[in-house]
Each structure stands twice: as C-alpha cells, then as structure tokens.
Amino acid sequence: MQCRSMASESATASQALNPKLERSHPPKSMTMYKKPFAQRKQYLFSEYEGQFVSSPAVVVVQHHNLNGSEQLDYRRELKVNAQGARLMIVRSKMIKAVLRNTRFTNLGSLFSGPTAIVYWEAAERDGFDSMLAVKQAMDLTKKQKRVVLMGAKYGDTLLNPAMMKEFVGLPHIDQLRAQVLGVIQSPAQQLTSVLQRIPQRLVGVLEQRANGDGEAKAK
Incomplete structure (x- = not known):
C-alpha cells in the first residue's frame, strides 16, 4: 500500500511540474475497461510529454542489443560531450500515445522496436547552444555501432535522417x-x-x- 501511495504521489507531482503539449483532442484517461490508467503509466506519460515540451530538441534513436556497459558509456559521452544531453529508454507504445493529436504526431512512426530519446534539461543556462548540442549528440551517436539515428525534432521542426545530415552541415x-x-x-x-x-x-x-x-x- 505504501509503494502504491508513493507512486501515486510521484505521478501527481510529475503531472503538476511537467508542461503539456497542445492537442487537437485530449488524451485518453481511461482504459478500454473504463478504469484509470495505472500510476506508473500516468507517470511515464507525463515524463515523456514534459521532455517534448521543455527540451529544445529531441533526438530519436534505435538501439540494438546495447548492453549495460555500452549504455553507460553512451550516457556518459552524451552528458560530457553534448552539453549535458540525457538518454532515456522509452516505451514505444506509450510515447506514440503522448505524441498523438499533437504537432509531433508524425514523429510517432519512428518509435518502433527498442528506442530511446536524447534530450536536454535546463537549456536556458548560460552558454547553451542548442544547434551545437544536437550536432554533438548526432556525432556521438554515429560512433555507436549498435545505435541508429531515426529522426529528431528541433524546436517545432521535425527532421528525418536525410534532413539531419543536412542539419549537421549547417554553419554555426x-x-x-x-x-x-x-x-x-x-x-x-x-x-x-x-x-x-x-x-x-x-x-x-x-x-x-x-x-x-x-x-x-x-x-
């Protein structure tokens, strides 16, 4: 009971802190059995949504059999060499629900199989360069043998892999x-x-x- 209470409090706090995406239709709040979604699902929904609102960019990657050590190294490289970038392993079905009926709906098709997002927190800090940060994250990702770039959103713009290559070539x-x-x-x-x-x-x-x-x- 105590664990459920803590999960409920965590989900409620997350929903209060995380901003919301603009939607043409409100998201579902009940399962097909007319029951509220589990607290864990509510928490993940709010967490994913918050990253797409607050992060200046979100890079979508697909990872293939990335072991714990490789994942740890990848996270460290992103944080140190891409201006504090974070890696979040996501549930594809859940994040598609987050993006549905928003301006990022088309990005949902990239979430198939084992996927993750690269995002940035506290982007308003002094010296943060969002364009350079994305380029650095993309360069680091290309060096990963088991990670593939799928696409990204930069501000309100959606980028496919071809557009991402052009993005990297843009001057500062x-x-x-x-x-x-x-x-x-x-x-x-x-x-x-x-x-x-x-x-x-x-x-x-x-x-x-x-x-x-x-x-x-x-x-």
Whole structure:
C-alpha cells in the first residue's frame, strides 16, 4: 500500500511540474475497461510529454542489443560531450500515445522496436547552444555501432535522417548571422554609393544644360 501511495504521489507531482503539449483532442484517461490508467503509466506519460515540451530538441534513436556497459558509456559521452544531453529508454507504445493529436504526431512512426530519446534539461543556462548540442549528440551517436539515428525534432521542426545530415552541415548560428548581415549590408552599401553619385551626376547634367543654353544664346 505504501509503494502504491508513493507512486501515486510521484505521478501527481510529475503531472503538476511537467508542461503539456497542445492537442487537437485530449488524451485518453481511461482504459478500454473504463478504469484509470495505472500510476506508473500516468507517470511515464507525463515524463515523456514534459521532455517534448521543455527540451529544445529531441533526438530519436534505435538501439540494438546495447548492453549495460555500452549504455553507460553512451550516457556518459552524451552528458560530457553534448552539453549535458540525457538518454532515456522509452516505451514505444506509450510515447506514440503522448505524441498523438499533437504537432509531433508524425514523429510517432519512428518509435518502433527498442528506442530511446536524447534530450536536454535546463537549456536556458548560460552558454547553451542548442544547434551545437544536437550536432554533438548526432556525432556521438554515429560512433555507436549498435545505435541508429531515426529522426529528431528541433524546436517545432521535425527532421528525418536525410534532413539531419543536412542539419549537421549547417554553419554555426554566429556564422549564419554574419552571412545574413553581409547580404543585408552589401546592397545597402551599393545603394548608398549610387545615392552619393546622383548629386554629382545631376550637377554635371545641369552644367552641360547651362553651357548648351549659353552657347545657343551666343549664336
């Protein structure tokens, strides 16, 4: 009884703390037998949902016969070399229920077989770079022989494996900003140069016109 009470309190606390995904229809709250879902399932549902709301990105991976030692090493690599990334082994059926009727519904098809998610907590801390963190996590995952990248969500954008490869090739955000600024500034400089030349041209035209009028009168 005490264990059930603790599980109930844990599930209630998790539901209170974790934010909710926007849905076109509310999630089911009862089983097909008209009974409330078990406290453990309620806890997992709330936990999974919270990661998709609060984490700046979620990378979906499929793991094949990853033993305890390999899983521990993978977790450590992610945490140390991907800006505190976490690995969570998930229940595919449960996470599909979490994503159903949300903007991430299509991501549910990636959860087949033994799957896990890579996510980030406390992303608002100073110095955190979400784009770099995802790239680092992807690079680390590619080195794992028994782990396969399935897809990801970055912000509100869904990425398939092909898009993830392109994502890795994108320049850093600071470089992108510099490129955009260069595109904006370049035409502006050209426009300024043109505007500066207009008065000179206008003066030249007026002088020519004046000279022409003077010559005509002299004749």
